[in-house]
Amino acid sequence: MAVYTEVADEDLARFVAAYDIGRVLACKGIAEGVENSNFLLHTEKGFYILTLYEKRVDPGDLPFFLGLMEHLAQGGVTCPLPVRNRTGAALGTLAGRPAAIITFLDGVWVRRPTAEHCGAVGAALARFHLAGADFALTRRNALTVDAWRPLYERSKPKADTVFAGLAGEIERELDALEAAWPTDLPRGVIHADLFPDNVFFLEDRLSGLIDFYFACNDFLAYDLAVCLNSWCFETDGSFNLTKGRAMLNGYLGLRALSDAECAALPLLCRGSALRFLLTRLYDWLNVPPGALVRPKDPLEYLRKLRFHRTVADPSGYGLDS
Amino acid sequence: MAVYTEVADEDLARFVAAYDIGRVLACKGIAEGVENSNFLLHTEKGFYILTLYEKRVDPGDLPFFLGLMEHLAQGGVTCPLPVRNRTGAALGTLAGRPAAIITFLDGVWVRRPTAEHCGAVGAALARFHLAGADFALTRRNALTVDAWRPLYERSKPKADTVFAGLAGEIERELDALEAAWPTDLPRGVIHADLFPDNVFFLEDRLSGLIDFYFACNDFLAYDLAVCLNSWCFETDGSFNLTKGRAMLNGYLGLRALSDAECAALPLLCRGSALRFLLTRLYDWLNVPPGALVRPKDPLEYLRKLRFHRTVADPSGYGLDS
Numbered sequence: 242m243a244v245y246t247e248v249a250d251e252d253l254a255r256f257v258a259a260y261d262i263g264r265v266l267a268c269k270g271i272a273e274g275v276e277n278s279n280f281l282l283h284t285e286k287g288f289y290i291l292t293l294y295e296k297r298v299d300p301g302d303l304p305f306f307l308g309l310m311e312h313l314a315q316g317g318v319t320c321p322l323p324v325r326n327r328t329g330a331a332l333g334t335l336a337g338r339p340a341a342i343i344t345f346l347d348g349v350w351v352r353r354p355t356a357e358h359c360g361a362v363g364a365a366l367a368r369f370h371l372a373g374a375d376f377a378l379t380r381r382n383a384l385t386v387d388a389w390r391p392l393y394e395r396s397k398p399k400a401d402t403v404f405a406g407l408a409g410e411i412e413r414e415l416d417a418l419e420a421a422w423p424t425d426l427p428r429g430v431i432h433a434d435l436f437p438d439n440v441f442f443l444e445d446r447l448s449g450l451i452d453f454y455f456a457c458n459d460f461l462a463y464d465l466a467v468c469l470n471s472w473c474f475e476t477d478g479s480f481n482l483t484k485g486r487a488m489l490n491g492y493l494g495l496r497a498l499s500d501a502e503c504a505a506l507p508l509l510c511r512g513s514a515l516r517f518l519l520t521r522l523y524d525w526l527n528v529p530p531g532a533l534v535r536p537k538d539p540l541e542y543l544r545k546l547r548f549h550r551t552v553a554d555p556s557g558y559g560l561d562s
Numbered sequence: 563m564a565v566y567t568e569v570a571d572e573d574l575a576r577f578v579a580a581y582d583i584g585r586v587l588a589c590k591g592i593a594e595g596v597e598n599s600n601f602l603l604h605t606e607k608g609f610y611i612l613t614l615y616e617k618r619v620d621p622g623d624l625p626f627f628l629g630l631m632e633h634l635a636q637g638g639v640t641c642p643l644p645v646r647n648r649t650g651a652a653l654g655t656l657a658g659r660p661a662a663i664i665t666f667l668d669g670v671w672v673r674r675p676t677a678e679h680c681g682a683v684g685a686a687l688a689r690f691h692l693a694g695a696d697f698a699l700t701r702r703n704a705l706t707v708d709a710w711r712p713l714y715e716r717s718k719p720k721a722d723t724v725f726a727g728l729a730g731e732i733e734r735e736l737d738a739l740e741a742a743w744p745t746d747l748p749r750g751v752i753h754a755d756l757f758p759d760n761v762f763f764l765e766d767r768l769s770g771l772i773d774f775y776f777a778c779n780d781f782l783a784y785d786l787a788v789c790l791n792s793w794c795f796e797t798d799g800s801f802n803l804t805k806g807r808a809m810l811n812g813y814l815g816l817r818a819l820s821d822a823e824c825a826a827l828p829l830l831c832r833g834s835a836l837r838f839l840l841t842r843l844y845d846w847l848n849v850p851p852g853a854l855v856r857p858k859d860p861l862e863y864l865r866k867l868r869f870h871r872t873v874a875d876p877s878g879y880g881l882d883s
Contacts, residue, residue, distance in 0.1 A: 272591030347587040
């Protein structure tokens, strides 16, 4: 949850006046999104999300993110849409930060996903990959294999204060993943962060995807690994094979996986688990003063990582051979 | 800002099903209110605020708060209204906490109040006092003069770590206020916390009052003292006499102040400043682990308290004699 920036009412009125959405009726900081400040904005035309992009987001990436939302929506993926102002711009400046007004997407994220939810997410991810195939802009994945060691180095001195032996275990994993990371799997635009809080449902029907601020170009199957990690484990740390199978089958119903993609799945899952372990570890050790954010437990992803090391082949995730 | 409690989507659906407001379409934690967890709730019937009452609120007080909102609205004070469920109850239970659904009130709180805003607030406060006069329920003020010393005692051991000499200054103030506190001023229902973030405006027109969770029975003029403290000081700590005069005249336009109320104003302002100094001091020294709340600066109210000690008579606040 996050509201990092206060917006003065008169600055907001001036910002909104550039859009064709009427006067501001209400604006409330909302407790969603970790990277940015988000507000629920009510104007005479309806309800919107106002996002202020904070320093963790590179302003140069914003045309990619906002353009991707428009592109995906045209391709049939339900997601929020940037509202363009009277000059046609989707991006403006408010309180000294890049800012955008986004349509309000109904739906609720599920706290306890079922296999049915996982199946729907698998299908939505495939739809995302297919719709993203002809998106013109590209963005490299700033959090893929070559970024993990530098990220780890910033947490290394204090890593063992979080969990004894953590530094050594991460280093061994980095060595293994850097040596074995694939280079030639099918690539495209991936969401890269499709956790349960980024998928909305209305009465068990998937109603849309949100939060495209980690989207980038990378292996499509890596996106599936992110979802297996974030949807298919139980709170006790066990992997739920039924959920994994539902997710994979949901995906396969729309997009086939190559043999190489299937074979790489355990490794991609390890990599994805390490990526979230490392960013959570960094955040855990560096809670910014005044941040209204509760850091997430990095060790959840250490446990997931350890599970993936025990998976010999993709049937371990429920992939039918 | 506060969201202390997570609400599972299926629990929410069950809770909302008891109301005649359609299915849940969206629910987002909002960064407003310090005492409770607040969510923006979108249903098929519209937008609402869902409030979960956390442990700082006594459940026995909730009928007073919710009933007061209904009573004030009937008396012409614009404020949110509790929505009653199909059994007629305004109060239910969600995630193990007392919970209520409240109508969504449009408006934006002003970060930099002008004298015009202060005048509107003075008038709204008087309207609140008049409308509350025939409210049947009562609630004693849990944060008035007799509560200040016990509250101080809980912060006393660490008070001087916040500001050298703070303990002694508070004790001298307690001695003075306990000795001189009035006993026979006009009483009634007061808001007791009408800070700028609890008053909404739409284009400089006051659109409503919110957050009645400190409302109680006490001296009406004490409420004015709370507002003088929270609206009429500049960020540099100086008192703005133009704003004070506007607020008092706004109030006097609807309700006259007796000579005793006028004479007591400097003392009531000192008391109100001490009350916020003490609660902020306590919060400052006791940030709960995991609370997503930034404590407010207690010393802001020490500076205000010192100002009030220099005010000889109510003309110091802009009251025309």
